[in-house]
Every structure is written in C-alpha cells, then in structure tokens.
Amino acid sequence: MTSNINLKINGARYAFSVRDDETLLELLRTRVGLTGVKKACDAIGECGACTVLVGGRAIYSCLYPALRADGAEIVTIEGLAVDGGLNPIQESFLKLGAIQCGFCTPGMILSTQALLEENPEASVQDIHDALSGNLCRCTGYEKIIEAIMMAKQTYAKPVSRRG
Amino acid sequence: MSVLESIYERDRLEVVGHRVPRLDGIEKVTGTAQYTTDIELPKMLYGQTLKSPYPHAVIKSIDISQAQSLPGVICVITGGDIPNNNRVMGITVSDQSILSADRVRFVGDEIAAVAAIDEKTAEKAVSLIRVEYQPLPAVFSADRAMTKDAFLVHDFAKSNVGSSKQVVAQDVEEGFSEADVIVEDTFLTSPIEHAPMETEAVVSSYDGSNLKVWSTTQVPYWDRVVLSRMLGIPQHRVRVITPHVGGGFGGRDLFTLLYICAALAWRVGGSRPVKMVRTREEEFTCSTNRHSMQIRIKLGAKKEGLLTAMQGKAIIDAGAFVGWAEALGQAQGHLFASRYKCENIKWEHYTVYTNNTPGGPMRGFGNGELSFALESMMDQLARELLIDPIKLRRMNIVKQGYVTPIGWNLKGCHLDECVDRVAEYFRAKRIELQQTNANSRFKRGIGFACGSHWCGWRPGYNARIWRTGYAKPEELYAANPSSPYVFVGENGKVQWRAGFDSELYDADPSSCILNISDDGTATVHIGEVDMGQGLYTTIAMIVSEETGIKLEDINVVGGDTNSGAFGIGTFASRSTYIAGNAALKAAKKAKEILFDLASDMLNAPTDQLKAADGKIFLRSYPERSVFIADVALRAYATRRGGGIMVSSFHDPDSVLPDSNGKGSIAEAYLFFAQGVEVEVDIETGIVRVLEVVSCHDVGKVINPIEAEGQVQGSVHQGIGHALTEEVIRQKGRIQNPNFLNYVIPPSVQMPKVKIMFVEKSETSGPLGAKGIGEPAMVGIAPAIANAIYDAVGIRMKTLPMGPEKVLAELQNTGSHEKL
Known part of the structure; x- marks a missing residue:
C-alpha cells in the first residue's frame, strides 16, 4: 500500500508517495538525500542518531512512519543553520569541542534544539533527560553538556530562533 | 639555535597549545560531513x-x-x-x-x-x-579449551593454545624468597564491544x-x-x-x-x-569484540614496601582466530614489567582458541585488563603491608632514566608527578570520608591506579607474512608454485628468492607530503586517519606553528593511499607523536624553501626571519614582512622558484623486541595516574562513580580541546568496562547485540572528570608532544575496584562490577554488616 503525503522539510515543500511501512528515516536519507540524519542502531530507537524535529518535537525518525508526517514541518540538521550562519547550539558544539567523530552530533543537536525551544531554562538534569535517548561513544558527554549550557544563554532571551 | 632561543620560541607558540575548534567541525554540526x-x-x-x-x-x-x-x-x-x-x-x-x-x-x-x-x-x-x-563439538571457555580432551578449533594446531610465551627477567623465585609479604589472586575480564556510532x-x-x-x-x-x-x-x-x-x-x-x-x-x-x-547486530556478532581474559598476579614485597618479585599470567580467550591476541599478550608483558621498579619479573601468556566471536584490539590493547589485575593487587598488597596504597605506589613506580627489565628506556617519565597530583587532589576528601561513611546505606570510597603505556609500538610483524601471507617458503610454494617470491634451489629445497630476506618488519613509520600552492595555502597528506579524535586538526596546528601558514589555509588529507604518504595506521596512541613528527619534518623543509625566497624579498638572512599568521617577517622588526601567499607565488611563477612540494618519513628510535621478547618498543612512553570516588549502595549493590581525576604525562598538549576529549571519552569507556558493559554469550551466541541490552553508560551516569596534564616537553616529540589516545581508559576499572574496597571492604575480581556481583560479594563476606 502506498499513500500520498505532503510535507515541508527544512523549509522546502515536498510531495511523496510513501509505503505504509516506510520510515521517516528512510524517506529523509534515501529519497531526499539528507544524510545528516544518521542511523547507529538497527532502526529500533536505541541510539538517537536519527533524531529529527517534527513540528518542533524531537523524534526518532527510524520509528516514525513517513505517512504520519503528512502535513508536518520537519527540520533536520541540514536545516538548522540560521541565515547562512550556525544555530547557537551548532556554534557552541563547535566552539567547545562537543564533537569527535560527529556521528551522533546531528541527533544531539536536534534533541537539544527541541529542549531549549520548549524550556530555555533547562537545568543540567533536564539536559540529561533530554539526551537520555542519544548515545555518544566518543566524548563522554561532558563537553556536550557544557556546550548546551552555553547555548542555553542564547535561548533564554525572548527572541525565538526557531529554524 | 641556542637553548635559550629555543625556549623563547616555545614560549611563543602561536597555534600549538591554544584551544582550536576542530577543522571538520562545521561539516559535522551542519550534517554535511560524508561518512x-x-x-x-x-x-x-x-x-x-x-x-x-x-x-x-x-x-x-x-x-x-x-x-x-x-x-x-x-x-x-x-x-x-x-x-x-x-x-x-x-x-x-x-x-x-x-x-x-x-x-x-x-x-x-x-x-x-x-x-x-x-x-x-x-x-x-x-x-x-x-x-x-x-x-x-564446540568449546566456549579458555579453561575448557586448554584441557587435553578439548575438541580442536583448528586442526593444524596440536592444542587450542594458539601461542604461549613467557618473558623472564632475573630470578622471580629468588625475588619471592626475599619477600616478607606475598599476595596472589586471579582476575577475570569480560568481552566488550567497541561500539563506534558508525557501524x-x-x-x-x-x-x-x-x-x-x-x-x-x-x-x-x-x-x-x-x-x-x-x-x-x-x-x-x-x-x-x-x-x-x-x-x-x-x-x-x-x-x-x-x-x-x-x-x-x-x-x-x-x-x-x-x-x-554492518547492522549493529552484525557489528557485535561478526566482527571482533575486546578479548575476555583471566589474569593471575603474584607480588612479593619487603615489609617496608619495596617490590621484590612480580609474576603474572594471562589466559586470553582469542575466540576463533588468534588475530591480535598473541601480540596483545606480549604487549601485556611489556606493560607488566614497566610501571614498577622490580628486577625479578616473570610474565607468561596463553592465547587460546575457542568457538567464541574473535577477539580484537581495543583502546588500551590489554592494558585495561592488566591494570585491573595488577592495580587491584597493588592495593591488596598495601592492605597487607598496612601501607597507604598511594605511598606504596609512590615508592615503587618507575622514574625517568630507568631502563625496565623488559627493555623500555624511559627517557621522559613523570609518573611520580602524576601520582602526586592525583593524591593531592583527593587528600582532603580521603580524610573527610573516614568520618562520613559510618551510618549510611551509601558508602563512599576512593581508589587509585597508575601506569604506563606506549606511544607507538615496534612489535616486529613478520615481513614475509606481510608481503606474501606465508611465513615459510615451502608453504607458499605448495599453495602457489609460480609465486615470484620462492624458488626451488639446486638441493631441491624451496627457498625465498634472493633479496627477499627481511624476516621482521622493523619499523613503526609515518610520512607526510606537504604541498604549498602558489596562493600560500597548504595541502598536507598523511597516512593516518582521523576517526574522530581530531588528528587532522592536530596535524594542521603543527604545520601552522612551524610554517606560519594560517590554520584556515591548511587542508589535511589523511588516509587516502593514492596520496602516497605512507602511514602504518592510527592505533597505539601513535598518530600525534609519529605522524605529527612526520608533518613537522615536512613543515621544516617547506619553511626552508619559503625562507629562502623570502630572504631575497626582505633582503635579510634566513636566520633572522620568523613566520606566523600568514606572514614572514624579521624577528627584530616584525613590521618588515611579506605575505606567505606572495612568497609562494614566487616559488611557482619565477625561474628560481622550484615549487614547494616536500615529503618526509619518520620512524621513531624504538627497538624491536629481541628473541627474549625484550626491547624498548617505543621511543616515548605515556604515564598516568587516576583516582576515583565512588558511592556503593549496600542495599542494591549499585556503584555510582561520583568523581574521577585523571592525570597524564603527555608531553606538550597540542590542542587542549581534543586532548581533554580523549581523556573524557576514555574515562567514559573505562566506566563502561568497569561497571556496565559486557557482551553476553551463551554457547557462543551473543545474547545482547544491541544498545538496549548492552549498556553504554548514559550521560547522567558520567561523573565530573578532573583532567590534569603534566606538560613536560618530550624532546623526541613534535613540538614536545607525545600522545593521549588510550591511557585514560586504562586505570578506571582498577581505580573503581579499589574505591569499592575502600568503601565497603570487598575485593571485586570480575568485570563488569555490576550490582548483582557487588551484592553477592557483600553478602559473601558479610563485610557490610561489619561496617
């Protein structure tokens, strides 16, 4: 079975005919070519590398049926940069060295984006909770937490920076 | 250059030592990095x-x-x-x-x-x-595989012991006879999975x-x-x-x-x-896991604390193939003999075939397992001797200038300073803890470990296997009579061809090809790979420091064999030190060409020139300068230019192990001390790591961001190895090939990690640097085990130290009731 869906990905409109069992991950990586959406487990929601924003909410795209995204606005790591510059989270990850191999980075940044949009006053515990579904094998998380605390300062300001 | 001038130069490092964001960072945060x-x-x-x-x-x-x-x-x-x-x-x-x-x-x-x-x-x-x-019939444990009636995993071998070797220095029996106290015990480690995020x-x-x-x-x-x-x-x-x-x-x-x-x-x-x-499941089940092993350690010491004898034996479950296991056992012998001063040493290792997933090398290469056993035993020895565990280590550790019984020549060694700094960090807290533990369900304790590691490694591969796949000419001939590497001599005997006579691969090399384009930008080819540790940024910083070319004008290309810059690879904490040295050599050559041209342009001799920030200028009068871009153009656009394309090869001054397995396998060595504070819940057996201090003798730190990153990531993996990670096998079948059941510690379980670097410049290193890839993973498991002992008086001898094991041990010894 296939169905027709319309969606907005990183600001651009798309129409697809999708299979019922097609995941959003598959659609984004193989049909839209957004390879910044990663996969580090067997698409069973264990690693968080495939995290994207659907309507501003961070979700595992490997478990999310593409069909369900009909009409939604989707942001992947490729769509996060603002006006040609880096988003504050991207900038703090870069500056503080919260990146090593970089494979978990897109998911980490998007989980953070969802968190800080919702709760600009997020505590360290809130950050741990928000990242509990995102695995990193390189950094030991410390610089990631630091980078998020740094980025948080930008979000605390009243101006919304939704990408 | 005089010594004073050289110090002056070093103090004025423009790039090295600064916190430089990684050069591939933008691709990685924007999702454009292609894997x-x-x-x-x-x-x-x-x-x-x-x-x-x-x-x-x-x-x-x-x-x-x-x-x-x-x-x-x-x-x-x-x-x-x-x-x-x-x-x-x-x-x-x-x-x-x-x-x-x-x-x-x-x-x-x-x-x-x-x-x-x-x-x-x-x-x-x-x-x-x-x-x-x-x-x-299949065999799933090394113990069982070593028995006489065990079914053979490989027919060509007479037993399942793929290899066994021993290294002896002086007389270990005599050493034990001189000892006032002897301790001896066996430790077990579990297989774990590398689990890089990209399969x-x-x-x-x-x-x-x-x-x-x-x-x-x-x-x-x-x-x-x-x-x-x-x-x-x-x-x-x-x-x-x-x-x-x-x-x-x-x-x-x-x-x-x-x-x-x-x-x-x-x-x-x-x-x-x-x-x-690979799927994640295949990554667990088809490719290698870290070896599981059994290590027995026996230590003898005088009552004042000086070691008189050290004996160790490792039984390594190699899995279905020997792979790196034999090299690993040898490496453990080197590590065993090179952290404490003791002349009477005996180390033996057995690599054993089983029908388990093949073992493979992982960060630390046997050092994590060895350290778990040895550092636990050092603590045990300290308890027996009634000496403070730090004091015991401090009096026995190796020092600068010492040549260890296995041949390591410790030219630059600051282990003493590492131990002292870690001890100092926890001094006040140790005293405080003695009072706070009494009536709590949560007992806190502090434990330590220290050790050494290599920076590159000259193991002596078989050069003939390297080239042909065969160690013996008759075997190669039997498989392929037309191989150009063998011929049948007049006596009818198959021989290697004349000239193909290097039996051992006696090198640990890296190289670099550096081209400066006519716009003054540089492309640096190296053979090693940046797998996330930030190597390319490190190499760019070294080249930038030396040539004055701005960091953003340097492109490091690694791991493309068509570049021709041979490197043996990224492992053994060798890349910064060895590939970095190759890059520095190439940068010096390129700088010579630039200075030669600039000397004409500035009308000054080359020894009065300095390069930094994209310019070459007079040391005494920096305002008189030329852009490197303009100098480089001359290299290409004028008759005397000759281009700027240089190459270098660096092989460290290390020594192949001799027939007794002894030799200084690296030119520089790394030293570390780590301390851990834990909290043990005596009701549940759960161990929480509250704080880690990790001090490293690494030489000059090139990029603090990345050096810290290596320590933090290693500590994280060390905590996993110590407490949560275990590839569980049942009759050879892996039961938990996924992240739901194979538990990598989540962010919330990561303690604060206090990082200290002892930055004594390493004379053989590029701009004073050594390496940091592995050692911070090595001491964590023993430090945690020692901290658990400190907290609740139980000696954990099996990794991982999960709650069920801790609880069982608490109940066995009944020690928590005594507390």
Missing part, C-alpha cells in the same frame, strides 16, 4: 553475507544456484572465489579466511557474500543459499585493473597491502580512501568486511560499486 555509510553512487550494488548459525561445524556443501538465479542478484561469492582467501588476515598466524570455505568456527562466521541491486534482494538471495553443515561500512569498485575502496578503516595503507595480497593486484592499482569515520577504538584495525566487499566488487567488475554496511 562511508553516506556514499551513494550510480549503478551501485548492495552486499550482504551469509553467516554461520553454528559455533562449530564442517561445511559439507554450499549451493548458491538458487541465490544466483534470483532476479536482481549480480554476483554470489564463496571462499573459493577469493584468490588468497586463507592468507589474508592474521598478524602473527594465518588462521583466518575472508569467507570460510570448509569449516565455521563461531556463530557469525561468514561463508558467502551476495551483491544485488538493492538490500532487500541481497538479503533474500542470502536466505536462498543452501549450506549443509555437520556440527562439531563498519565499505564501498568498493573494480574497473578491471584498479580497485577502489572507501571504508571506516583505521589502517588504510595496511589494508592496501592486504588487498593487494588477497587479489593479486599490485599496490599502485589499489586505492583505499577513508572519508569521515564515525569512531574506531581499535575495532577497525583490519576488519573482514572490508575484504569481503572488495572481493565482491572485484568479481562484479565493470566499475560497479558495491556497498556493505
């Missing part, structure tokens, strides 16, 4: 393999006909289709095929590979391959004469040698490329998927790329 997993090419095919469901079985027949006739299947191969199938893998012994043809030795052993137009078709085709197995991925194509491979490898040049040998394609027709790599940790030091995919692409031909990506 092998992301490569999609026109007319691409997708590969999949058939794996053994049995831990041990004879393959009676393989029928690929149904798979071959499935629409969309382009190629199916089995072991017989790969020219040198049996002589490709193997560091010390050639016991492993790329595709197993007549026998499988572990669950996940790969038998056949399929290339098809999409992944689903490839999977379907694999399910259509019919294999007739005859199951054989193994390979893309390969073959156009009839050129083989191309993109992959997640750590050793592209080594792979090129192996591919050349496997397919009989000369090295200049083999190109291995490493795009961004999503982590390695030792798991990509030679991995079979790379060769399987290349063999498939070679059979497919027609420049048709074949892509293979």
